[in-house]
Amino acid sequence: xxxxxxxxxxxxxxxxxxVDGRPIAxxxxxxxTRKKHDHRFPANAVRYCLDEAGLDLDDLDHIAFFEKxxxxxxxxxxxxxxxxxxxxxxFKTAMPVWLKDKLFQKRNLETALRPFSRxxxxxxxxxxxxxxxxxxxxxxxxxxxxxxxxxxxxDGVGEWATTSVAIGRGSTLETIKEIHWPxxxxxxxxxxxxxxxxxxxxxxxxxxxxAPYGEPVYADTILRNIIDVKPDGSYWLDQSYFxxxxxxxxxxxxxxxxxxxxxxxxxxxxxxxxMDLAASVQKVTEEVMLRMTRDLARSTGIENLCLAGGVxxxxxxxxxxxxxxxxxxxxxxxxxxxxxxxxGAAYAAHTMHAAKSRRIGSGMDGxxxxxxxxxxxxxxIESRLAASGARFDVLDDDALLDxxxxxxxxxxxxxxxxxxxxxxxxxxxxRSILGDPRKPDMQKTLNLKIKFxxxxxxFAPSVLAEDVADYFEMGEASPYMLMVAxxxxxxxxxxxxxxxxxxxxxxLNVPRSDIPAVTHVDHSARIQTVHRETNPRYHALLSxxxxxxxxxxxxxxxxxxxxxxxxxxxxxxxxxFMGTGMETLAIGNCVLRKDRQNPALAANYTQDFALD
Amino acid sequence: MLSLMxxxxxxxxxxxxxxxxxxxAVLMLVGGLLVLAQGSAIAPFIYTxx
Numbered sequence: 001x002x003x004x005x006x007x008x009x010x011x012x013x014x015x016x017x018x019v020d021g022r023p024i025a026x027x028x029x030x031x032x033t034r035k036k037h038d039h040r041f042p043a044n045a046v047r048y049c050l051d052e053a054g055l056d057l058d059d060l061d062h063i064a065f066f067e068k069x070x071x072x073x074x075x076x077x078x079x080x081x082x083x084x085x086x087x088x089x090x091f092k093t094a095m096p097v098w099l100k101d102k103l104f105q106k107r108n109l110e111t112a113l114r115p116f117s118r119x120x121x122x123x124x125x126x127x128x129x130x131x132x133x134x135x136x137x138x139x140x141x142x143x144x145x146x147x148x149x150x151x152x153x154x155d156g157v158g159e160w161a162t163t164s165v166a167i168g169r170g171s172t173l174e175t176i177k178e179i180h181w182p183x184x185x186x187x188x189x190x191x192x193x194x195x196x197x198x199x200x201x202x203x204x205x206x207x208x209x210x211a212p213y214g215e216p217v218y219a220d221t222i223l224r225n226i227i228d229v230k231p232d233g234s235y236w237l238d239q240s241y242f243x244x245x246x247x248x249x250x251x252x253x254x255x256x257x258x259x260x261x262x263x264x265x266x267x268x269x270x271x272x273x274x275m276d277l278a279a280s281v282q283k284v285t286e287e288v289m290l291r292m293t294r295d296l297a298r299s300t301g302i303e304n305l306c307l308a309g310g311v312x313x314x315x316x317x318x319x320x321x322x323x324x325x326x327x328x329x330x331x332x333x334x335x336x337x338x339x340x341x342x343x344g345a346a347y348a349a350h351t352m353h354a355a356k357s358r359r360i361g362s363g364m365d366g367x368x369x370x371x372x373x374x375x376x377x378x379x380x381i382e383s384r385l386a387a388s389g390a391r392f393d394v395l396d397d398d399a400l401l402d403x404x405x406x407x408x409x410x411x412x413x414x415x416x417x418x419x420x421x422x423x424x425x426x427x428x429x430x431r432s433i434l435g436d437p438r439k440p441d442m443q444k445t446l447n448l449k450i451k452f453x454x455x456x457x458x459f460a461p462s463v464l465a466e467d468v469a470d471y472f473e474m475g476e477a478s479p480y481m482l483m484v485a486x487x488x489x490x491x492x493x494x495x496x497x498x499x500x501x502x503x504x505x506x507x508l509n510v511p512r513s514d515i516p517a518v519t520h521v522d523h524s525a526r527i528q529t530v531h532r533e534t535n536p537r538y539h540a541l542l543s544x545x546x547x548x549x550x551x552x553x554x555x556x557x558x559x560x561x562x563x564x565x566x567x568x569x570x571x572x573x574x575x576x577f578m579g580t581g582m583e584t585l586a587i588g589n590c591v592l593r594k595d596r597q598n599p600a601l602a603a604n605y606t607q608d609f610a611l612d
Numbered sequence: 613m614l615s616l617m618x619x620x621x622x623x624x625x626x627x628x629x630x631x632x633x634x635x636x637a638v639l640m641l642v643g644g645l646l647v648l649a650q651g652s653a654i655a656p657f658i659y660t661x662x
Binding site (some may be wrong): 070071074077078080081091092095096097103104106107386559 | 615616619620625627629632635636639640642643644646647
């Protein structure tokens with residue numbers, strides 16, 4: 001059975017193809033259009049998925065959309081009705097869009113899909129619509145390695161649900177409870193993201209990265225005034241502090257009054273207050289998630305947990321859930337945001353609608369590393385690079401690894417472009433920029449010279465899976481960079497009294513371990529374990545680096561600059577290489593050195609992308 | 613438009629929300645007037661609405 005899943009028209013459009021319950025291809029549209037969080041119909045991603053499997057749209061059994069537009073419309077109308085006459089401005093803005101466009105989403109989908117079909121007929125009969133949280137839950141449970149699991153999904157909002165709990169057993173997935181709009185943990189986090197001056201839907205990572213610089217001094221204020229959390233983790237938000245239900249902003253003036261100042265302007269000065277707010281909302285989020293997972297583990301007696309939805313990208317909270325050990329094993333869908341809804345909708349159509357039995361993978365999980373995007377053959381890479389004006393050497397595999405490791409050891413930032421692109425927001429060693437984590441200035445160099453982003457943002461380590469316990473307080477696999485754990489005590493460096501007295505951003509420049517570039521100010525790290533079974537080439541590179549330096553860890557950051565989608569093609573990679581301070585680039589078996597390139601090809605690259 | 617009407621009918625029946633019918637009719641009328649008063653369907657991004 002062949003099923004195409006689609007997520008579109010909100011943010012992070014994507015397409016995914018599963019054949020007989022196995023994911024064959026999946027990609028986000030932004031990677032092709034080079035527009036971050038592109039919400040338009042994912043025409044390029046659909047084309048890629050069909051080409052990867054050599055199929056035409058006519059060959060598909062179903063096409064599954066990740067949510068139900070009419071139920072979303074119902075939520076809008078009921079919200080406007082409940083709050084009338086407040087919300088008229090929002091109503092006035094929203095209605096034309098819905099009446100002219102969004103209500104006709106089925107027709108729009110049919111029109112957009114027609115060019116992919118030989119016959120141009122029968123598309124309407126194949127279209128299915130899953131519920132938003134059903135898509136998230138299916139995306140986490142069906143590819144998980146578990147026969148039975150509690151599936152917890154949390155995000156901003158879908159149709160009505162903002163949090164849902166389902167029980168997955170074999171091929172069945174049954175929702176047992178939900179929390180509904182406007183009470184939403186995801187929107188609470190997004191509201192603080194907005195209040196601290198970051199962009200909603202993309203700045204949440206920044207808030208999470210900023211949290212360790214602050215103290216959670218406002219956590220009690222938030223818990224006393226804004227959110228009422230019950231012992232089982234269910235919650236209720238006081239809507240008078242927010243404006244998202246009926247207004248055009250996330251927070252209301254009452255929130256400004258509670259914290260004694262208006263929201264920080266984008267790119268405005270970051271103060272200690274913002275770091276404390278970030279730490280506080282992070283602590284509250286963790287508290288809610290931990291109460292919820294403890295209660296679910298106790299009440300169901302099930303040992304496995306699956307997580308999905310935007311909140312599941314909060315890897316700090318995920319790490320705490322793992323260490324809390326209420327559940328023995330935890331699986332987090334790597335594309336937990338709405339892009340992953342495409343995969344989930346396809347899984348739901350296969351197993352829940354068509355009642356086909358679920359296929360539990362024999363390896364780590366059914367996604368096998370989430371390398372589901374496009375790859376380029378060596379001759380194709382060479383011709384594309386040549387057409388771009390690149391000067392490169394072609395090496396055999398051993399020489400490529402040797403040279404890359406030598407450049408990393410010399411302190412270069414190395415672009416590493418290999419094999420199939422990752423599905424999900426993280427670069428997992430196929431579209432990555434790598435660096436030596438032992439170099440104390442690597443974090444600053446990568447942030448300011450390569451990524452052109454805020455200096456406080458941390459970098460993640462890739463570590464050989466077999467060596468993870470030598471470096472971090474964690475023994476489990478974390479192949480998707482969605483778990484945070486502390487660097488091992490014996491590797492930490494003791495701070496001097498002067499260093500201990502530093503506040504906020506000043507803490508950044510203090511080395512905290514023997515792998516300082518990936519050790520955050522609270523000694524934590526967002527870990528990716530690298531497995532020979534899922535990414536043999538990256539595993540071989542790390543092994544060679546360990547052989548040369550004794551260190552089994554590399555800095556791994558996504559191959560892009562601030563505001564740019566992760567690179568997809570060799571041309572994207574070459575442009576990014578030439579527009580940044582990266583010194584070396586390895587694409588397939590081609591190696592490029594910056595000092596050998598034509599300087600005229602170095603365009604002013606960063607201006608092409610709006611700041612995120 | 614006819615297919616949308618039939619979809620709305622099936623949706624209200626499936627979710628047993630017939631009481632929404634007069635509200636949808638009035639809101640669509642008001643919304644329709646807004647559409648006529650305003651040329652474009654392009655609107656600023658509102659997080660939860662779309």
